[in-house]
Amino acid sequence: MSETLQTADSTVVVSDADLLAGTAAAVREAGAALRERFGEVVPYQTREELMSALAANDDTALRILRPRLTRMRPDAGWVEDELDGGALPAGEWWVVDPAEGNVNHLHALPEWAVTATLVRDNQPVLTVVHLPMTGQTYTALAGAGAHLDGRPLSVARTKDLGLSVVATSQARPDEDEDVVRRVGSSITAMLFDALVVRVAVPATLHLLNVAAGRIDAFWQFAGARADLLPGALLVAEAGGRISDAEGRPWTPRSAGFLAAAPGVHAQAVSSLSS
Known part of the structure; x- marks a missing residue:
């Protein structure tokens, strides 16, 4: 599917595949910024200190993600709270988790990621999940399959x-x-x-x-x-x-x-x- 993006100078036709590529680049950049913050266990003694440390990671990634994704889809909404659930209003929305597994990052555990998903009328259209500790990037485009660094993915054939x-x-x-x-x-x-x-x-x-x-x-x-x-x-x-x-x-x-x-x-x- 192609979407029309109006710029100050001209009208550009942007396909969902192009949006996926741009999203992947932004997510990888945010992941690199978070990896620079990764290492020692981050100490905290209170819930307030924990929340402050989590927010610092989120803010680091969002400073990269929000302007990059907004530039690609300026009319898309933005889900402010990654813990929100339920249906979204009609139209396009960016659903982003700037540090999925944030508490693992704070504890110097490697199981964390950066994710960005474009939702159109409550259906996910494309998604990128980047694992900064391994360098792997998982992508999916509705109707075009799921991939790991460009290689097609398929679920298990287990029957028991x-x-x-x-x-x-x-x-x-x-x-x-x-x-x-x-x-x-x-x-x-x-x-x-x-x-x-x-x-x-x-x-x-x-x-x-x-x-x-x-x-x-x-x-x-x-x-x-x-x-x-x-x-x-x-x-x-x-x-x-x-x-x-x-x-x-x-x-x-x-x-x-x-x-x-x-x-x-x-x-x-x-x-x-x-």
């Missing part, structure tokens, strides 16, 4: 949940008590039904592994657009199934999320529904 590696993640700190209990019971169910259960943040990194065929399913209860939309598009474009935890169509309003290889999706739904 009992032979599967599955994963889940904590949606956010201070989660609602009912959600916390549901997460706990779902992990117990999967410990019985799957081969191996992985539990860690952030969600996006698990979803990259589903898209790449390294693990077979990922689920989460609650959650924000910024930690689910990039991976949802990647998995769908890699041939995976996306639903809520009960197997119904997933939307950002859904209380649960499941991304799985087609061969184990129904078994994962059964396990989570039990």
Whole structure:
């Protein structure tokens, strides 16, 4: 699909593929800036000190991302809070997580990323997830597949949940008590039904592994657009199934999320529904 971008001098036709390339360049640049800040564990003693350290990382990446992405799509909205959920108003929106897995970055753990997703009328159109510690960049364009550094991705061909590696993640700190209990019971169910259960943040990194065929399913209860939309598009474009935890169509309003290889999706739904 092509979109028309009006500049001061002329009208330029910009394809979604060109937007993806420009987005990838901006996300890589932001990742490089965050990598320069990575190293020692960042000390904090209070919630206020923690929030300040998280905000410093976010601000470092956003100083690069926001002007670059806004320049490409000046009429697109901008989701201010990466923890927000639910549907967006009509039109185009940038859904960005400037430091996905930010708390890992602060703790000198390498599992963090920078993500940017363009959403059009509540459908993700393109996404970029860059892993600065490995230099890898995952991209997806609606209808054009998912790729890792230009190489096509495809989900696993596993057909038996009992032979599967599955994963889940904590949606956010201070989660609602009912959600916390549901997460706990779902992990117990999967410990019985799957081969191996992985539990860690952030969600996006698990979803990259589903898209790449390294693990077979990922689920989460609650959650924000910024930690689910990039991976949802990647998995769908890699041939995976996306639903809520009960197997119904997933939307950002859904209380649960499941991304799985087609061969184990129904078994994962059964396990989570039990």
